[in-house]
Amino acid sequence: xxxxxQTPKFRILKxxxxxxxxxxxxxxxxxxxxxxxxxxxxxxxxxxSVGAGITDKGEVPNGYNVSRSTTEDFPLRLELAAPSQTSVxxxxxxxxxxxxxxTDTQYFGPGTRLTVL
Amino acid sequence: xxxxxxxxGPLSVPEGAIASLNCxxxxxxxxxxxxxxxxxxxxxxxxxxxxxxxxxxxxxxxAQLNKASQYVSLLIRDSQPSDSxxxxxxxxxxxxxxxxxxxxxxxxx
Numbered sequence: 673x674x675x676x677x678q679t680p681k682f683r684i685l686k687x688x689x690x691x692x693x694x695x696x697x698x699x700x701x702x703x704x705x706x707x708x709x710x711x712x713x714x715x716x717x718x719x720x721s722v723g724a725g726i727t728d729k730g731e732v733p734n735g736y737n738v739s740r741s742t743t744e745d746f747p748l749r750l751e752l753a754a755p756s757q758t759s760v761x762x763x764x765x766x767x768x769x770x771x772x773x774x775t776d777t778q779y780f781g782p783g784t785r786l787t788v789l
Numbered sequence: 790x791x792x793x794x795x796x797x798g799p800l801s802v803p804e805g806a807i808a809s810l811n812c813x814x815x816x817x818x819x820x821x822x823x824x825x826x827x828x829x830x831x832x833x834x835x836x837x838x839x840x841x842x843x844x845x846x847x848x849x850x851x852a853q854l855n856k857a858s859q860y861v862s863l864l865i866r867d868s869q870p871s872d873s874x875x876x877x878x879x880x881x882x883x884x885x886x887x888x889x890x891x892x893x894x895x896x897x898x
Contacts, residue, residue, distance in 0.1 A: 703884065712797075714877065714890035715833070722884055730885070762832055769884030776881050777823065780832040 673698050676781035678763050684787045685753040693748040693784050695763030703766040704746040705778060706730075706738065708759040715762065721746055722769060753788045760785050792816060793880055795889035803897050808865040810892050812878035815859065822861045823886065824852055825877040833877055837863070868896045 679694045697704065702723045707715040717730030721740040735757060737749040746765075750757060764778040794813050802808045812822070821840035825833035839845045839852040839861065851864040865872055875891040 705885070715888045717885060720885060769881075776884075776886070777835055777838060778886055780834070783832050 675699065676763055676765050676779055678761075678781040678784050680784060681782070682785045684789060685750075686789060687753060687755065689753050690749070690751050691753070691786075693750070693761055693763075693786075695746045695748065695781060696744050697746075697763075697765040697779075697781075698744065699765060699767070699779070700743060701765035701767050701779075702743065703769055703776075703778075704740065705764040705766070706736070706746070706748045707762045707764065708732065708757075709762060709783075710759050718748065718761075750786075755788050758786060758788045791889075792882070792887045793878060793889040795876075795878060795892050797890055798893040799895050800892055801895045801897060802868050804868060804870060806868050808868045808872065808894055808896070810863040810865075810876045810878075810894065812861045812863075812889055813859055814861070814880050816880065816882065817856075817859065819856075819859075819880045819882070821881060822852070822854060823879045824850075824863045825879065825888075827875045827877060827891065829874070836876075865894075868894075870896045870898050872896050 676697045705720045706718040716732045719738040721727045727738050761784045763781040766778045768776050824836045827833045837852045839854045845852045849866045853862045873896045875893050877891040879886040879888045
């Protein structure tokens, strides 16, 4: 199993450009998440999905959009990129939501390092 | 008050010593916690999960949860330079994980 894969690994955008960060998981997990991590900071949740066709906002959704048409894929769309969106983006998946039994463990992809100039 | 709080460090320990990493949380309803390790430039990886009061041991790692004090800790015995990383604690909340900002651990050879 490849687990959670993300593409691209690195990207430089100009202000105002748009792009899609790809995330795919092959573990048949229903739950998927997008985080951003700024240098020296913790993880901030952007959007998450509890299953195909269902998405919800996290802590910092402004400037981003998501869709979930299949169980495997959860792309993150950046519209009108701004320097404040310079960050490392992580996608994660989990077999369950909050369970209290460990089955809500999140597995992370390798990340996409995005710079907006 | 943040939901999950950690001292950002850095916590510096000599090789072979015990490293103690701590996390406090505000939600009294939290039933379980995760510890993740993140090497510089890499993604977080799960170390341990704990959901009951007391200790849980896995090799050199011991997680401790004290629900009455709303406190969770991670002990690393016989610390190695390869343990140098940022350690994140996280608690579940409504289909999400709430992460602390992480503690940077530096193990000195």
